[in-house]
Amino acid sequence: MFIDQVKIYVRAGDGGDGMVAFRREKFVPNGGPAGGDGGNGGDVIFEVDEGLRTLIDFRYQRRFKAERGEHGMSKSMHGRGADDLVIKVPQGTVVSDVDTGEVIADLVAHGQQAVIAKAGRGGRGNKRFATSANPAPELSENGEPGQERSIQLELKVLxxxxxxxxxxxxxxxxxxxxxxxxxxxxxxxxxxxxxxxxxxxxxxxxxxxxxxxxxxxxxxxxxxxxxxxxxxxxxxxxxxxx
Ligand SMILES: Nc1nc2c(ncn2[C@@H]2O[C@H](COP(=O)(O)OP(=O)(O)OP(=O)(O)O)[C@@H](O)[C@H]2O)c(=O)[nH]1
Ligand SMILES: [Mg+2]
CATH class of the missing domain: 3.40.50.300 (P-loop containing nucleotide triphosphate hydrolases)
Structure with missing residues (x-):
């Protein structure tokens, strides 16, 4: 059996960082925490497209990166989440992790999708850490990094x-x-x-x-x-x- 194969690198988007901010209003002293959450990054998703027959497109582009989420902002505004990066692959593509050999996805049906690299979640802003004991936390989380991996695509060719x-x-x-x-x-x-x-x-x-x-x-x-x-x-x- 003839096998078309290619190795590529994918990286999902990082989450945006949470923000430390406080409300500042003219007549409201010590307005309280108002740092928004970071947005989630974008996943790297593979989707079967019946119209594709080979892995030839991956000869030309071998690195794929999804966008990161926006950072949280002041005035309790959350950062925008990034769109997922959807990559079209032919029917019958088997995706495996180069380092572990683990099969990540076996994409057989038209339109079938699989998340190949998981996005990082956005970090929480300081507004979320307020408690009665600590009403004005100076604390926020950084966004999680997006997953990155080297993967192998294999297609048994008819x-x-x-x-x-x-x-x-x-x-x-x-x-x-x-x-x-x-x-x-x-x-x-x-x-x-x-x-x-x-x-x-x-x-x-x-x-x-x-x-x-x-x-x-x-x-x-x-x-x-x-x-x-x-x-x-x-x-x-x-x-x-x-
Ligand atoms: N003059 C001429 N010779 C050709 C052309 N195409 C191929 N040849 C020659 O014809 C010979 C046979 O070519 P192949 O491509 O091996 O033919 P094939 O159909 O694969 O043959 P088999 O595998 O034996 O069935 C070679 O010496 C080629 O160089 C052509 O368009 N014109
Ligand atoms: Mg021949």
Whole structure:
């Protein structure tokens, strides 16, 4: 089975710090604590997008950071929470932690989401620490740091397009030109005896998997020559015949 894999780094947003502040109003002396809470950071979330076929986009961007929460403010104003960072992945992506090997998520269904890095919570402002014993606390919390981790994405690849044709018609050559795959190319029949797969980037944000298959000759279905066998599963819609 051909596996497309890539290692990336993700970091969730830190929580905003809580604030120490006091109410200051013209005719109200010692107005009491008024420091707001920090906002929560953003999670890093993966979401399955049926339209994606490969992990090719992660070749170009390997670091992802969600925003931090805003700090708390005076006048009891809370900091704004950050938006989550939602990253689209293809169906069938398995996400694991590089350091521990633990599988974090197995993303199979369209629209399925998983939190991959958990955001830091915002810290509490001093208003929250007021008690009858200490009505004017000079105390606030810092925001928690967002989780950061190195992760591995793995996708078991089924081909979308298969190249079917007589031996030596240039199937492997075509694959080598449109993808980064480097199949063996030679001027004798049956150079290719097991399928080669390559990722084809269409240049407009899409990609698909092309399979270069062993050459077929007349009688292949009766077992003559090399027959397409269980090595490759064509999930796909197109067979290109040469
Ligand atoms: N003249 C010419 N030769 C080509 C072209 N494409 C491939 N070739 C040559 O044809 C020969 C066979 O090419 P391959 O790409 O290995 O053919 P294949 O269909 O993969 O062959 P098998 O794996 O044996 O089934 C090689 O010597 C290539 O250099 C082409 O467009 N024009
Ligand atoms: Mg070939």
């Amino acid at each position: 081909a979308d397009v298969g190249l079917v044709g007589f031996p030596s018609v240039g199937k492997s050559t075509l694959l080598s030109v449109v993808s980064a795959a480097r199949p063996k190319i030679a001027a004798y029949h049956f150079t290719t005896i097991v399928p080669n797969l390559g990722m084809v980037d269409t240049g407009d944000g899409r990609s698909f998997v092309m399979a270069d298959l062993p050459g077929l000759i007349e009688g292949a279905s009766q077992g003559v020559g090399w027959v397409i066998n269980s090595c490759v599963t064509l999930s796909g819609r197109v067979l290109l015949c040469m």
